[in-house]
Amino acid sequence: MNSTDLAIDVSHLVTHYGSRKILDDISFQARQGEIMVIMGGSGSGKSTLLRHLLGLHQPTSGSIRLLGKDITQLSADEMYDLRKNMGVAFQGGALFNSMTVGENVELPLREHTRLDENTMRIMSRMKLEVVNLAGFENLMPSELSGGMIKRAALARAIVMDPRLLFFDEPSAGLDPVVSAELDELILILRDAMNMTIVVVTHELESAFKIADRITVLDQGRILMSDTVAAVRASTNERIQSLLNRTPRNEAINPDEYMERLTREIF
Amino acid sequence: MTLNPLLSFVSQVGQRSLQSVREVGYHAALLAEAFYWLLFGHWRRQPVRLGAVFKEAVGVGVNAIPIVALASFATGMMLAIQGIYTLRTFGAEGQVVLGIALSVTREFAPLITGIFVAGRSGSAIAARIGTMQISQEIDALRVIGINPVRYLVAPLLAAMLLTLPALTILSSLVALFGGALYCAGELSLPIDIFFARTFEVLVADDVIHGVLKSFIFAVIVTLIGAGNGFNVSAGAEGVGQATTRAVVLGCIGIILADMVFTFLTSR
Amino acid sequence: MDIQIEDRPPYKVVRLSGDVDLHSSPRAREAILDCLKQKAPLLVDLSAVSYMDSSGVSSLVEGYQTAKKQGLEFALVAVAQSAMNVLKLARLDKVFPIHASLDERMAQQR
Numbered sequence: 001m002n003s004t005d006l007a008i009d010v011s012h013l014v015t016h017y018g019s020r021k022i023l024d025d026i027s028f029q030a031r032q033g034e035i036m037v038i039m040g041g042s043g044s045g046k047s048t049l050l051r052h053l054l055g056l057h058q059p060t061s062g063s064i065r066l067l068g069k070d071i072t073q074l075s076a077d078e079m080y081d082l083r084k085n086m087g088v089a090f091q092g093g094a095l096f097n098s099m100t101v102g103e104n105v106e107l108p109l110r111e112h113t114r115l116d117e118n119t120m121r122i123m124s125r126m127k128l129e130v131v132n133l134a135g136f137e138n139l140m141p142s143e144l145s146g147g148m149i150k151r152a153a154l155a156r157a158i159v160m161d162p163r164l165l166f167f168d169e170p171s172a173g174l175d176p177v178v179s180a181e182l183d184e185l186i187l188i189l190r191d192a193m194n195m196t197i198v199v200v201t202h203e204l205e206s207a208f209k210i211a212d213r214i215t216v217l218d219q220g221r222i223l224m225s226d227t228v229a230a231v232r233a234s235t236n237e238r239i240q241s242l243l244n245r246t247p248r249n250e251a252i253n254p255d256e257y258m259e260r261l262t263r264e265i266f
Numbered sequence: 267m268t269l270n271p272l273l274s275f276v277s278q279v280g281q282r283s284l285q286s287v288r289e290v291g292y293h294a295a296l297l298a299e300a301f302y303w304l305l306f307g308h309w310r311r312q313p314v315r316l317g318a319v320f321k322e323a324v325g326v327g328v329n330a331i332p333i334v335a336l337a338s339f340a341t342g343m344m345l346a347i348q349g350i351y352t353l354r355t356f357g358a359e360g361q362v363v364l365g366i367a368l369s370v371t372r373e374f375a376p377l378i379t380g381i382f383v384a385g386r387s388g389s390a391i392a393a394r395i396g397t398m399q400i401s402q403e404i405d406a407l408r409v410i411g412i413n414p415v416r417y418l419v420a421p422l423l424a425a426m427l428l429t430l431p432a433l434t435i436l437s438s439l440v441a442l443f444g445g446a447l448y449c450a451g452e453l454s455l456p457i458d459i460f461f462a463r464t465f466e467v468l469v470a471d472d473v474i475h476g477v478l479k480s481f482i483f484a485v486i487v488t489l490i491g492a493g494n495g496f497n498v499s500a501g502a503e504g505v506g507q508a509t510t511r512a513v514v515l516g517c518i519g520i521i522l523a524d525m526v527f528t529f530l531t532s533r
Numbered sequence: 534m535d536i537q538i539e540d541r542p543p544y545k546v547v548r549l550s551g552d553v554d555l556h557s558s559p560r561a562r563e564a565i566l567d568c569l570k571q572k573a574p575l576l577v578d579l580s581a582v583s584y585m586d587s588s589g590v591s592s593l594v595e596g597y598q599t600a601k602k603q604g605l606e607f608a609l610v611a612v613a614q615s616a617m618n619v620l621k622l623a624r625l626d627k628v629f630p631i632h633a634s635l636d637e638r639m640a641q642q643r
Contacts, residue, residue, distance in 0.1 A: 054409050077310070083411035084555075094402035108410045111312075113555050115588055119562060122591040126623045160555070161586040161619075192622040 006065070007032040007164060007196035008053070013062035015052060021220060022048045026062070028215045028225040032163065033194040035186065037207040040217035041242065049217065050168055050200050054088060055079060066164060084112050087157030091168040093149035095141035095156070101128070102137025105156045112160065127155040131185060147178035154182070158189065165189065165197045171206050179203070183210050204243065208232070216242065293489045296415065296496075300423045300488075303416035312413060318421035319428070326387040326422070327429025331436065333386065337378050338437040342370060342444025349445075350452055359453060366445040367464040368472060372532075375438040376476045377524055379430060380483035384516035388491040391422060392512035395495025396505040404496070419492045426484035434480040435473075479527055486519040536564045541639065545573040546610075550581030553589035553616075562592035569599050569607075578635060580611035590619050597629060610635050 006029050013026040023045050030036040040046040051057050053064060055071045063070045069082055095104045105124040109115060115123075128134055131151035141149060150170065157165060167186065171179035183206050190197055201207055207214060208228055215225040218238050224231060231239065307313045349362040395418060398404050407414045446460035494508040494515070534557035537548040545568045549561055568575050577593060579585070593609065600607035608630040612620065620626045632638040 051405075054405070056405055056408060080311075080411045083409060086409065088406070088409040090402045090406060092401055094406035096403055096406070097397075097401075107412075111410060111412055113588070115555065115559060116562065118595055119558070119588055119591045122594050123587050126587055126591065126594070126625075129623050159587075188622065192618045 005032055006030070007034070007067060008036070008198065009063075009065040010053070011063050011065075013049075013052065013059050013064060015048060015057065015059045017048075023052070023059075024220045026217075026220075026222055028222060030196055030198065030213065032196050033190060034212045035190055035197045035199065035210050037211035037214045038198065038200045038217060039202065039204075039207050039214055039242070041202060043219070044217040045220040046200050046202075046217050047168070050166060050198070053198065054086070054166060055083075084160055085163045086166070087160065087162035087164070088166045089150065089153040089157040089168065089170070091172060093141070093153035095149060095152055097141050099141075100137060101133070101139050101141065101144070101152050104141065104152065105137070105159050108156065108160050124155070124159055127159050128152070130158070130189075131155045132181075147174050147182075150174065150182060151185075154185065158193075158195075161193060163195060165195045167197065167199045169201055170199060171201060171203045179206060186210050204245075218242075289493070293493050296419065296489055296493055297423075297485060299415045300419045303413065303420040304424055307416055307420070312416050314416060314420045314424065318417075319424045322422050322425035323429050325390075326383060326425055327433060330383055330386055330429075330433060334379055334382050334433055334437050335440045337382055338375065338441040339444040341374050341378055342366065342441030342446075343448045345369060345374070345441070346445040346448035346452070350449070362445075362449065362453070363455075363460055363463045364467050366442065367467050370441045370445070371438045371468060371472045371476045373476075373524075373528070375441055376434045376479040376483060377520070378441075379433045379437045379480060380487065380520040380524075381517055383426075383430060383433070383483070384487045384490075384520060385513055387426075388487045388512045388516035389509040391488065391491030392495040392498075392508045393505055394418075395492055396498035396508045399496060399498045400501060400505065414496075419488065422492065423485070423488045426488045427481060430480040430484040430487075431477045434476055438473075438476065475531060479524060482523050482527060483520050486523060487516050490516045490519055534558075534561065536560060538564060538568065541576075541635070543574055544576050544606075544638075545571070546576045546578055546635065548578040548581065549589075550583075552583055553585040553592075555586065555588050558586070558588040558592050561589060562595060565592060565596035566599060569596060569603065569605060572603065572605065574606035575600060576608050576610050576632075576635065576638060578610045579613055579616050580634075582613045582616045585613075585616035585619055587619060587623070589616070590623065590625065593629065594625070606630075608632055608638065610638060 008028075008030040010029070011027045013023055014021070015023040026049060028036075038046050038049060048057075052059055053066070059072060063072055065071075066082060067085060069078065071079060071082065074082065095101070096107070099107070102121070102124055105127055106120050109120045109123060113120075125134070125137060128137055131154050133148060133151050133155060136144070136148070136152070141152070144152060154167070157167075170182045170186070174182070186197055186199065187210055189195055199207075199210065211228050213225065213227055214231045216223040216231065216239055223236055223239055224234060232243070234240065303312065304314050345366050346362060349365045350359045353359045353362055353365070395404070398418075404414050407417055442461065442464055443457075446455075446457045449455040449460055450457050491512045494512040498504040498508045534549060534551040534553055537550075539546040539548065547561075547564055547568060551557070553561055565575065565577065575596065577596070597607045610632045611634050612631055617626060620629065
């Protein structure tokens with residue numbers, strides 16, 4: 001893989017929360033135009049990884065290169081410029097409740113560009129068309145259903161035509177039909193705009209449908225980062241149990257276990 | 267690990283103090299950042315928008331007029347009642363105007379305004395920012411490239427700094443009017459005479475004293491409200507706690523700052 | 534981005550080339566709306582466009598609607614693939630009149 005066409009290049013990322021290690025030696029890459037799905041159960045560290053990819057936290061060590069720039073080293077101004085090329089759709093949508101749907105979608109344009117008012121409104125309405133929310137721009141977020149909120153959040157994330165799109169749990173809390181539509185939308189966006197899309201999810205079905213490559217996280221470590229076929233064929237026990245949805249049943253280290261139970265007592 | 271109770275107590279005191287120091291430091295940094303964006307945001311391509319400042323000014327200032335006016339009126343009247351009652355023992359009830367005029371402009375008007383704005387807006391600020399924090403709206407601002415302090419705190423701070431002094435002056439006038447009304451009834455002192463004597467005894471310094479305090483209170487209410495909002499981490503309950511904390515700490519902060527300021531300037 | 538404006542009576546032809554993005558699209562918009570002010574039917578040649586984002590498409594939408602209101606023809610010519618993808622995303626490829634080439638349009642005219 002040529003390093004210049006890597007849209008995302010994470011290497012040896014280590015992060016802590018307080019003194020607890022959350023992510024341990026995370027390395028993976030994604031090419032421009034690729035859909036990378038980050039998978040893992042709850043507590044696997046996938047949300048933390050996403051927050052680091054978004055530059056919301058400073059890691060303990062390691063580097064995160066987005067579009068060739070190491071965001072752990074960027075100045076505030078450089079990061080500000082990079083953010084124009086990044087779109088994020090949060091799990092709960094994170095629409096601003098004091099603004100209409102249309103104002104929400106326009107906000108990145110207002111902050112980053114000096115485009116004509118008409119241009120901005122047409123652009124935001126176009127994106128609402130793309131996510132099938134045409135005509136909803138004057139509603140408040142509180143008037144939308146869960147699926148509509150996610151789509152509105154996606155419209156806001158792509159209004160600047162970013163080269164990188166991050167999507168946190170697109171299917172969480174949605175019925176299967178709506179979440180299948182969102183999956184479809186993700187594929188269309190990649191094909192039309194050649195976006196690099198990072199999707200964080202625990203939904204296997206959705207992951208296999210949209211992913212070019214899958215990164216499987218478990219307890220803060222990468223189990224594997226490879227193509228869909230390779231992940232399916234993997235013989236790794238944890239991956240298989242994730243695929244087959246069997247509860248984890250690993251060997252117990254008696255000393256560590258006792259220490260956890262009795263810490264700060266003896 | 268067994269700790270003896272004394273050691274445990276000392277360690278708790280230590281941790282509490284450390285936390286307090288950390289919190290003061292956090293709020294100081296918040297203040298510095300908010301001022302930074304107000305002054306230099308334009309050069310950083312992230313100006314604080316005038317529209318946002320006016321919107322906040324209506325919310326924290328204009329909408330607070332009725333309640334502040336009512337409280338000030340009652341306080342002015344209460345001061346007159348109490349003042350006449352006390353001074354009558356010396357047969358000096360005529361001096362009540364001096365007492366009311368000075369205590370209202372220097373002390374009561376800024377304090378009442380500050381406390382009421384802390385109750386109304388300090389909690390509202392904490393609730394708004396806290397809710398945005400748990401719904402990831404703050405994160406959304408950051409990933410869009412909008413600094414949350416610039417977008418949420420700086421306009422509020424500007425609005426508070428603009429409206430609190432104005433509210434304080436309004437509060438002074440209404441409280442004096444309340445006092446005058448009572449004196450008119452009790453001492454048959456015409457209202458115009460009351461005000462004429464008030465402006466005779468007041469010097470510019472007294473008014474400035476009250477206004478300066480209101481600037482300090484504006485900063486305290488904004489920072490404690492916003493700071494508690496940003497530090498919400500755990501759900502709706504966290505937002506509730508943050509609003510309560512914002513009001514309680516805001517009021518305490520105002521009273522303590524008032525004491526220190528008065529001590530330093532009135533000796 | 535470069536803009537060339539050419540007179541091909543009865544048309545005015547606006548030829549955009551290079552990247553039509555957030556920085557350059559306001560100039561494209563202005564050029565399009567200026568031509569329409571002169572009451573000329575308009576062809577926008579997109580053959581040399583290397584990249585077009587939705588602000589560029591938005592300018593085309595505004596131009597099209599302005600032309601329509603004045604009863605003027607407005608069409609896209611030789612749309613480059615990258616621009617076509619963005620048009621398709623918003624299903625605008627089904628809305629704009631699109632011609633394969635300038636010559637083709639001129640031939641139909643005669």
